[in-house]
Amino acid sequence: MATPEAPLREILKSVSFTQFPLRVIEPFFVADKIVKPRLYIYPSFAVHKETMANDEKRPMLPTFDVKSLYMLTALKFAKYDFDIAYTSEPDASPDGSLPFLLLRDGTALDFKAIMSKLQQNSTELGCATEEQPDYISDVDGDLEMPKNELPSEPVYRTMVENNLLPVIEYLTWTDPVGRECIGEGKYLGSYPQIIRNMLSWIAATDTAHKLKLGLPEYGADAMVLDGEVLYENAFRTLDSLLVLLHTVDDSRLFLAGAPSLLDALVFACVNVFLYAPVKSPVRTALLKSDSTYKPVLEYAVRIFDQYFASA
Template sequence: MITLHQYPGCWELPSLSPFCIKVETYLKMTGIPYKVVVENDPRRGPKGKMPVLKDGDKIIPDSGFILEYLKNKFGNTLDAHLTAEQQAMAIAVRRMIEENLYFVILYSRWIDPVGKKFINDAFKQFFPRLLSPLILAIIRRNLKKQAHGQGIGRHTREEIYSIGKQDIHAIATLLGSNHYFFGDKPTSIDATVYAFLSVIIYTPIDNPLREAVCNNQRLMEYVARMK
């Protein structure tokens, strides 16, 4: 059986990572049997992060490559009906979410003073009590470096949330009145969209990004439908 190694869950989230939620959502959508192994230490992954999929002697890191592997092995049943234009749009939307919106989420959790203390209190349960402050400080330092290198960390708080709200508006506009991203049937891009929106909604930190999602009725209905 396939084994999904992912970060632990908290609040109403099966995992603290949207990338892990994305893979598990895809597995549920396709009905592929799997089991979950919870990992607190990203160093257990070949690329120093989770999720990681294990299938026999095969080890596949990175959510994008995991979905590609699953589609090749079990068939691309969710996306078979999509046009070339829709497939291209799905790639563009996924890039926007995973390479831009993700860093706004990262900022809201680990760097924004509003989220910083909350995350410390919530995440310390996953580490040994005496080492927890040190581990969280190292995680925060590394994530701040990532955000600065990507570019989002160079902006002001107001500018960062403005960028995030633009992404949320784009997602809502593209979704429109559809039940799912490309109509009445869910496709693999819905696993990504749902994962990131659910992380924003169910992480109980009040900020402009969460407000933008929670105040959008269509997005809230979409998340409830996917859940």
């Protein structure tokens, strides 16, 4: 075999590596650049006509999930400038659940982290501007609800959390119709049927354990009796909110004089009851023509018109 006239080393020396790469192929798929914080929430209800009864003209609710609607409303109250991204996959969240807020620098805040900032920091949350471009990630004190005029606001909020949210959990995972329409149909709708059934059973079991439903000492009808107790507690809470509304002003936009976490939570709970494709006792009581809770319904409608009508 003949020896090459030019050794390999000489050939490599003659090549200018500054010309590489000779060609750059742009990627077909590029992640969207985060221009401003993005709130990831569950999508809205697809409400069926047979569940609408006498309120067919209701506009679309932004999301079917009470926590997602709670957080969305709170950030709107705080006048925070953010985008909304709809998803049914919560695994990207730091705690594995929706909602969560993705900041411009890639930091993800879960529900508890956002609520902690809303409750603890000392200045109002404002829209991002050229003078304040760094959002929550670089400024500690820029995420809080405006100051309200109701000293007992945390007490009322705890009451709603303890009495209305459990009913929504019960309606979603334990009530047979609600479990099929909401739990399996909405939260688990993207899974194959057999996986959906397994996850639904696990969620129903966890919910029953969490809410202490169906204790053996109450007999075979324990689950039904516990559900009735949950609804009784919900109505007592609505009665308390009704008294508070009468105390402040039936036509007032906010219970606490300024937008508060209490208003965001009550608004979220009431609307989830109204929009859920299940005729729960709470929904029936709210929509009766001569309903005692008409002021509560009108209060929720006023907030919807103010913050969501143009959404």
